[in-house]
Amino acid sequence: MAEAVEMDDARKRYEFKKKLESLESMQGSGTELISLYIPPNKQIHDVTAQLRDEFGQCANIKSKQTRTNVQSAISSILSRLKYYKTPPPNGMAVFCGSHQLGGDRTDFSCTVVDPPEPLNISMYRCSSNFELEPLKQMLEEKSVYGLLVLDRREAYWGFLRGNRIDPVGGITSTVPGKQRKGGQSSVRFQRLREIAINDFYTKIGERASAIFMAEKDFFNRFKGVLIGGPSPTKEEFEAGNYLHHELQKRIIGLFDVAYTNESGLPELVDAAKDALKGMEVVKEKAFMDKFLKELVKDGGLAAYGEESIRKNLEIGAVDTLLLSGSLRKSRLKIKCQSCDYSEERTVSVEPGKDTRDIPLGSCPKCTAPLVLEEENDIIDELTKLADASSAKIEIISDDFEEGSILFSAFGGIAAILRYRTGF
Ligand code: ZN
Numbered sequence: 001m002a003e004a005v006e007m008d009d010a011r012k013r014y015e016f017k018k019k020l021e022s023l024e025s026m027q028g029s030g031t032e033l034i035s036l037y038i039p040p041n042k043q044i045h046d047v048t049a050q051l052r053d054e055f056g057q058c059a060n061i062k063s064k065q066t067r068t069n070v071q072s073a074i075s076s077i078l079s080r081l082k083y084y085k086t087p088p089p090n091g092m093a094v095f096c097g098s099h100q101l102g103g104d105r106t107d108f109s110c111t112v113v114d115p116p117e118p119l120n121i122s123m124y125r126c127s128s129n130f131e132l133e134p135l136k137q138m139l140e141e142k143s144v145y146g147l148l149v150l151d152r153r154e155a156y157w158g159f160l161r162g163n164r165i166d167p168v169g170g171i172t173s174t175v176p177g178k179q180r181k182g183g184q185s186s187v188r189f190q191r192l193r194e195i196a197i198n199d200f201y202t203k204i205g206e207r208a209s210a211i212f213m214a215e216k217d218f219f220n221r222f223k224g225v226l227i228g229g230p231s232p233t234k235e236e237f238e239a240g241n242y243l244h245h246e247l248q249k250r251i252i253g254l255f256d257v258a259y260t261n262e263s264g265l266p267e268l269v270d271a272a273k274d275a276l277k278g279m280e281v282v283k284e285k286a287f288m289d290k291f292l293k294e295l296v297k298d299g300g301l302a303a304y305g306e307e308s309i310r311k312n313l314e315i316g317a318v319d320t321l322l323l324s325g326s327l328r329k330s331r332l333k334i335k336c337q338s339c340d341y342s343e344e345r346t347v348s349v350e351p352g353k354d355t356r357d358i359p360l361g362s363c364p365k366c367t368a369p370l371v372l373e374e375e376n377d378i379i380d381e382l383t384k385l386a387d388a389s390s391a392k393i394e395i396i397s398d399d400f401e402e403g404s405i406l407f408s409a410f411g412g413i414a415a416i417l418r419y420r421t422g423f
Pocket of ligand 1: 336337338339340341363364365366367368
């Protein structure tokens with residue numbers, strides 16, 4: 001079940017990314033593309049009032065063509081907003097206008113995007129391209145890490161959310177310095193000092209654990225703890241199991257940092273950069289490692305290439321289907337205009353280019369023109385095939401070396417098989 005949910009997220013992410021790419025490729029000939037962001041708490045009638053106002057101000061636009069285009073875009077948005085009493089739960093973004101198709105042709109499109117996370121801005125912008133930055137930010141990984149810097153005198157903790165550091169708080173200790181005062185016995189002083197250090201570590205462990213584990217959706221989103229400080233303090237702290245056992249097993253690494261107050265947190269994130277990069281793709285990397293291992297084995301269980309994977313899917317031989325998130329292809333169902341001939345074909349899709357412009361050729365049976373009957377995104381189509389034999393599906397990003405190899409060397413389509421086949 002958990003796997004199905006996760007799959008859904010990867011798919012939604014892929015769909016969303018593809019939609020943004022397509023919008024990004026659109027260019028207006030003038031400043032005539034409208035981007036409108038409506039946060040969930042905004043009143044629709046306030047938005048429509050603003051749009052009517054903008055419509056009126058179009059009179060100031062000098063170019064007649066631009067003026068007409070902006071006005072028809074605004075009208076189109078207004079007519080769409082009629083269907084909404086309130087914005088959807090995450091708000092909405094609308095992109096509308098005439099964009100160039102190449103040659104002298106233009107196409108008018110109006111796209112409503114339902115964002116995967118709540119929008120927190122309200123925006124109306126008219127430009128020669130669409131403003132997509134607020135939505136692109138939602139594509140960034142939303143993992144959360146606990147940050148902890150410490151030495152024997154102070155400690156500070158916080159979170160790393162995506163690329164943002166959230167400092168939370170810290171404590172200082174009353175651990176006595178190394179120099180004992182006159183009159184104390186050395187052994188007794190050392191003993192007291194150790195007790196004080198242990199007490200301080202215990203306090204750090206309890207406080208930091210409480211903060212980290214209170215994080216919303218901890219078991220799904222909290223990816224690990226980074227600990228920074230001088231040696232041997234941080235090593236001592238880790239070895240002493242002072243954090244909650246759920247956090248203790250999520251410690252990603254220990255890193256040298258000079259500061260153990262709030263300034264230590266960015267220093268820690270910087271020192272842990274490589275370790276973090278690896279974490280984001282750790283699950284995808286495990287699948288790619290397995291695939292590459294099977295590939296070099298004699299009689300290994302690896303297959304790749306669209307044709308081979310289709311055959312393996314058909315006979316139910318695929319254990320895990322590996323699809324590159326960079327795949328931009330469509331599967332076309334094509335039929336003859338006059339006889340019963342039909343075929344399927346895979347074509348590359350470039351953002352902003354219309355698949356309907358691809359020449360289909362003529363029927364090999366009767367030479368009548370071939371026509372497009374159905375177009376499906378190749379990831380959708382292969383996913384359905386995989387579902388039919390309960391194969392697992394992994395969408396692999398190209399944010400890491402093995403991931404980009406899947407796309408560049410294996411055409412973005414590969415599989416780990418259940419058993420060896422001839423394909
Ligand atoms: Zn025909």
